[in-house]
Amino acid sequence: MSALDLSPPLPQRRGAPMARDFVLLGAILAVGAIGYVLFPNNLALFTRIIALMLLVLSLDLVTGFCGIATLGQATLFGAGAYAAGIAASRYGITEPLAMLGIGAAGGALAGAISSAVILRGHGLAQLVLSIAIVQLAHEAANKASAITGGSDGLSGIAPAALFGLFPFDLWGRTAFFLGLGVLVAVVFVLRQLVRSPFGMLCRGIKEDPVRIRAMGASVYPTLLKMYVVSGAVAGLGGGLSAVSTRVVGLDSLSFGLSAEALVMLVLGGTGNLVGALLGTLVVVWFEDLVSAINPFHWLTLEGVLLVAVVLFAPRGLTGIAGQLRRRLGGRRSS
Amino acid sequence: MIPVFEVRDLQKHFGGLVVTRHVSLAMAPGDRIALIGPNGAGKTTFVNLVTGQLRPDGGQVRLNGEDITRLSPTARVRRGLVRTFQVTRLFLDMTPEEHVALAILQRDGRSGRMLGSYLGMAEVTAEAAGILATLGLSPVAGEKVREIAYGQQRLLEMALALALRPKVLLLDEPAAGVPHSDTRLIEDALAQLPADLAVLMIEHDMDFVFRFARRVVVLAAGEPIFDGTPAEVARDPRVRAAYLGSYGDASGIP
Numbered sequence: 357m358s359a360l361d362l363s364p365p366l367p368q369r370r371g372a373p374m375a376r377d378f379v380l381l382g383a384i385l386a387v388g389a390i391g392y393v394l395f396p397n398n399l400a401l402f403t404r405i406i407a408l409m410l411l412v413l414s415l416d417l418v419t420g421f422c423g424i425a426t427l428g429q430a431t432l433f434g435a436g437a438y439a440a441g442i443a444a445s446r447y448g449i450t451e452p453l454a455m456l457g458i459g460a461a462g463g464a465l466a467g468a469i470s471s472a473v474i475l476r477g478h479g480l481a482q483l484v485l486s487i488a489i490v491q492l493a494h495e496a497a498n499k500a501s502a503i504t505g506g507s508d509g510l511s512g513i514a515p516a517a518l519f520g521l522f523p524f525d526l527w528g529r530t531a532f533f534l535g536l537g538v539l540v541a542v543v544f545v546l547r548q549l550v551r552s553p554f555g556m557l558c559r560g561i562k563e564d565p566v567r568i569r570a571m572g573a574s575v576y577p578t579l580l581k582m583y584v585v586s587g588a589v590a591g592l593g594g595g596l597s598a599v600s601t602r603v604v605g606l607d608s609l610s611f612g613l614s615a616e617a618l619v620m621l622v623l624g625g626t627g628n629l630v631g632a633l634l635g636t637l638v639v640v641w642f643e644d645l646v647s648a649i650n651p652f653h654w655l656t657l658e659g660v661l662l663v664a665v666v667l668f669a670p671r672g673l674t675g676i677a678g679q680l681r682r683r684l685g686g687r688r689s690s
Numbered sequence: 691m692i693p694v695f696e697v698r699d700l701q702k703h704f705g706g707l708v709v710t711r712h713v714s715l716a717m718a719p720g721d722r723i724a725l726i727g728p729n730g731a732g733k734t735t736f737v738n739l740v741t742g743q744l745r746p747d748g749g750q751v752r753l754n755g756e757d758i759t760r761l762s763p764t765a766r767v768r769r770g771l772v773r774t775f776q777v778t779r780l781f782l783d784m785t786p787e788e789h790v791a792l793a794i795l796q797r798d799g800r801s802g803r804m805l806g807s808y809l810g811m812a813e814v815t816a817e818a819a820g821i822l823a824t825l826g827l828s829p830v831a832g833e834k835v836r837e838i839a840y841g842q843q844r845l846l847e848m849a850l851a852l853a854l855r856p857k858v859l860l861l862d863e864p865a866a867g868v869p870h871s872d873t874r875l876i877e878d879a880l881a882q883l884p885a886d887l888a889v890l891m892i893e894h895d896m897d898f899v900f901r902f903a904r905r906v907v908v909l910a911a912g913e914p915i916f917d918g919t920p921a922e923v924a925r926d927p928r929v930r931a932a933y934l935g936s937y938g939d940a941s942g943i944p
Contacts, residue, residue, distance in 0.1 A: 373807065373809075548804075548805050548806070549804055549805070551807045552803055552804050552805050552806055552807060553792065553795045553800055553801045553802070553803045553806075553808060554801065554802055554803055554804045555804075556784070556788060556791075556792050556795075556801075556808070557792065557796075557801050557802070559781065559783070559784065560781050560784070560792060563781040563782065563783065563784075564779050564780070564781060566779055567775075567779040567780065567781070569763055569764050569767075570741075570763070570767060570772070570773060570775070570779070571767065571792070571793050571796050571850065571854065572764050572767030572768045572772075572796055572797070572854065573764065573796050573801055574764055578802070581802070585804075
């Protein structure tokens with residue numbers, strides 16, 4: 357238009373995101389390594405944390421990136437856990453990677469089905485629909501005890517050695533390393549996904565679906581796709597849980613677990629994937645720590661922690677980190 | 691010659707209230723038409739009927755000779771009928787560059803791609819930079835939209851529409867809410883719209899309309915009461931009466 361436009365070029369950002377991905381993956385591996393070295397007796401807890409991280413990541417995909425209100429995300433986690441568990445105990449598919457694959461497929465299928473219901477509503481109605489879904493799934497698993505083991509849980513899951521070389525030992529080393537590998541791979545893929553054109557479209561839908569439609573893009577199919585991806589991630593978590601604990605209980609398909617996942621996500625911070633990881637780690641670790649110190653009041657303390665975070669850092673732990681970074685950056689430039 | 695955009699005998703009523711009656715309009719490529727009218731004349735309803743937010747009770751909307759009356763809003767956009775919003779609808783946490791890139795990707799059918807950032811697609815970043823430069827938005831291309839001035843947000847609305855390469859552009863009060871000192875920016879942007887694009891502007895501000903439009907259609911009580919050049923509209927007694935009825939004086943008309 358005028359000479360004005362020749363002014364400042366775009367800030368150089370190219371290449372930087374990929375580098376940040378590798379920093380993040382390195383950090384995950386480093387935390388895993390520290391945990392492995394310092395707490396070799398807690399590997400089962402770490403593997404559980406990793407499985408829950410996958411659940412919370414999957415929740416971040418639909419809630420943090422697409423703005424879908426859901427308290428039924430454990431449906432997808434439980435579907436993955438039961439799919440992997442049933443494949444192993446009833447059909448003899450005990451190859452651990454195959455079990456994870458079946459878990460992911462089960463979660464993806466559950467995502468496609470449940471989203472067909474959840475996406476019909478908006479806001480509060482959506483939230484209620486998601487609760488209804490997880491309660492229905494829970495009850496279905498309870499009633500179909502011939503297949504799922506009902507309230508006794510599904511047992512008889514005996515995963516074969518990983519790659520035929522590493523049996524799932526008493527210490528849970530194999531399960532821990534399998535989980536860590538899966539987590540790193542998933543985080544890497546999801547980081548690419550959220551900054552892809554599809555990821556931008558989802559963020560746009562979260563902010564203003566009317567605008568997205570005015571650009572000629574369809575909202576519903578996009579959200580459905582994201583739900584399937586989210587289901588696969590949660591299903592992986594469920595599959596990992598089945599492989600590592602060798603049982604699948606009704607609690608993996610519960611409203612309680614769904615709500616807990618949301619607490620972890622809000623505490624960590626939504627819409628950036630890192631918050632999902634951080635929130636899960638802090639909540640489960642805090643739970644473990646406090647319940648050991650005071651078995652009677654740990655839930656109270658967890659409640660206090662959550663209230664404190666929501667009141668003083670409504671954007672979660674990653675929100676605090678972002679604020680600090682901005683403040684430091686501001687000082688440097690001034 | 692087939693008009694690029696045509697409305698034939700469009701009708702709409704809500705219950706017993708007729709809000710659009712027998713509205714017809716044809717546009718050729720390059721047309722600059724302003725649709726004006728007092729409050730409650732049915733301008734917003736007209737926009738919603740044309741873009742597909744509302745279903746008409748009668749009549750047709752045609753784009754390039756094709757009847758699009760029954761098509762969904764998104765299908766109309768994909769065929770080249772694009773609108774801007776009276777109150778900006780933008781993604782506050784995204785940058786103008788991201789907005790325009792997303793629109794380009796959507797236009798090319800690539801918005802569903804799940805891997806690879808648009809930053810790696812040189813032709814997308816180059817086109818986005820070009821569009822932003824035409825509208826004078828280059829200096830803020832990398833800022834979050836919530837941090838840029840409202841006038842710039844209005845320009846970004848237009849950038850988004852242009853990135854979709856429309857055949858017909860509906861501008862819904864493009865200068866609404868912009869401080870008077872900045873309306874000049876919007877006018878400059880309008881002057882630079884592609885010459886073969888058919889533009890229909892809905893607008894309140896008369897000065898603005900007279901500088902932009904080569905043809906003015908006046909709507910009153912859901913009906914077109916005047917269709918002619920800006921010079922004629924000011925002299926038309928029916929238009930004066932319509933505005934008098936609504937505002938009590940005709941000061942809005944020069």
